[in-house]
Amino acid sequence: MAVKKPIIDFTEQNISYKEKSCVYTVLRLHPEYMTVDVNVLENGVKKGMQKLPFAHLPKEIKKLVKPN
Numbered sequence: 001m002a003v004k005k006p007i008i009d010f011t012e013q014n015i016s017y018k019e020k021s022c023v024y025t026v027l028r029l030h031p032e033y034m035t036v037d038v039n040v041l042e043n044g045v046k047k048g049m050q051k052l053p054f055a056h057l058p059k060e061i062k063k064l065v066k067p068n
Helices: 059-064
Strands: 016-019 021-029 033-043 044-053
Touching: 021 044
Parallel strands: none
Antiparallel strands: 016 021, 021 033, 033 044
């Protein structure tokens, strides 16, 4: 059987970036699917959690959230 890669938690590191009027905070990385759970704040109001592909993150954030 294939070994599942563990989910990497980034909630303690406070990794966030701003795009337009939204602030995205990285919560978890799912290396098996190469997706990232992010918390979304729009104009200071919490919009909830979204799942984004790792490839859609900015280059500076990708360096901090290495899947390897």
